[in-house]
Amino acid sequence: MDLIQGKLRQLGEQLPGQLSMPGEERYQAAMAIWAKPANRTPQAIVHCLTTRHVQLAVRAARVGDLPLSVLGGGHDWAARSLCDGLVIDLRRMNGAAVDHSGQSVRLSGGARAADIAAVADPFGLAAVTGSVGSVGMAGLTLGGGYGPLIGSFGLALDNLLAAEIVLADGRVVTAGPDQEEELFWALRGGGGNFGVVTEMQHRLHKVPSVHSGILFYSFSDAKGVLHGCTNIVASLPDELTVQLGAVVGPEGPPVVIVVPTWCGAPEQGERRLAPFLKLGTLVAGSVQATSYGVSLTAFDPYLAHGKRTFMETCSLPILDVGGVDLMIQAMATARPGCAIFTHEFRGAASRVAEGATAFGLRRDHVLIEVLAQFADRSDGPEEERYRQWAKAARHTFDAIALPGGYPNFLTAGDVERVAKSYGRNAGRLLDAKRRYDPANVFRSALPLPVSRDNYPASLRRALEIL
DSSP: OOHHHHHHHHHHHSSSSOOEOTHHHHHHHHOOSOOOOSOEEEEEEEEOOSHHHHHHHHHHHHHHOOOEEEESSSSOTHHHHHHHEEEEEEETTOEEEEEETSSSSEEEETHHHHHHHHHGGGEEEEEEOOOOTSSSSHHHHHHHOOOOTTHOOOOOOOGEEEEEOOTTTSOEEBBBBBHHHHHHHHHHTTTTTTTTTEEEEEEEEEEEEEEEOOOOEEGGHHHHHHHHHHHHHOOOOOEEEEEEEEOOOSSSSSSEEEEEEOHHHOOGGGHGGGGGGGGEEEEOOOOOOOOHHHHHHTGGGGGGTBBBEEEEEESSSSOOOHHHHHHHHHHTOTTTEEEEEEEEOOOGGGGGGGGGSSSOOOOEEEEEEEEEEEOOOOHHHHHHHHHHHHHHHHTTTTTTTOOSSSGGGTTTTTTTHHHHHHHGGHHHHHHHHHOOOOTTTTTTTSOOOOOGGGOOHHHHHHHHHO
């Protein structure tokens, strides 16, 4: 303990005014992330402004044998950005700048999707992001990055051109197609397991506008609306993606939401989205032409910070009528704050070779996100009811689900599902981890598959088949 306190004091002296401790106002503000963790009290938070600050923090944690985590957007449901040791807060490192050629954007490690949109929108350009502007780009990209542009341009990680990263030994390296190639491969899907990304370069695309919006339908019309969507989605071009959901608000019954996004020729947008307005009796919402950055604000009024959160995930080969019926079945027992959302994976994302990046599932599929949020309270039974609903909702899809799940949504306890998520890439990913972080300094990141030597024989056989 004396060594730890000594290293923290030394770090505070090296970075005057940038270290906050429990009880301080800035410390409490940093802890107020989207999903509130249970019983998580960092010993200190270092509010970094430069790559050099990150180096000092990593070295302090390593020498003091302190748990280490990285806080960017703070949208990870499992709150892996907060640990019981030292938290590296990158949120003040949020700069973004479009390259003079207009083909890429450079952004700092704490930049959010909204920060990119602010500099790219004026040029009619867009980076591949998730569907919410406040999500941090580093965490989204390193784990995958499903979003409304996926059909045309792939995952967020498919558009990563280079990354500056502080490694476990404190060195700063740049990973890209022509340097630190194995690290670059591992970063695209392996999460923050290899270091702290302090700068990224992302590809930009010409997207002068999108047609998009959120459409709300009554849950009593759920079968007709969602079945209708499956018929439309079956023949969609790459430029049109659709996110579906069913949500129970604080009061009242569930509602069905349909979020179509057209990123192709602007003059076709109104015609392409017209069928989604005729699925049933529209309760609220509309679609319109807007900039890509503005479309990322659509969910802002519904994001509630500081709630306890459970999340489950699975992937379906296709969302057909049978899958829709299971979704409706799972929502029939949902509690206030519970939801199921879908995320498409097709088009450009499916045309990337399986071994090109660490991301494992490169076939058409639909990601199912099961979300259960509730107010923080000491009522243990109530918390357990939310946990059990999320698990039961995910298991509703077991008979038709693909192996594994989205690593960004899994936890270390999901050993077999994590391994199956990476498939044939699992062994290579573990080799990269041993090479770049042999002491497992960055163990708070999203889970990686454990050594194949420790897998049960049945799982080893399953991975060989995948």
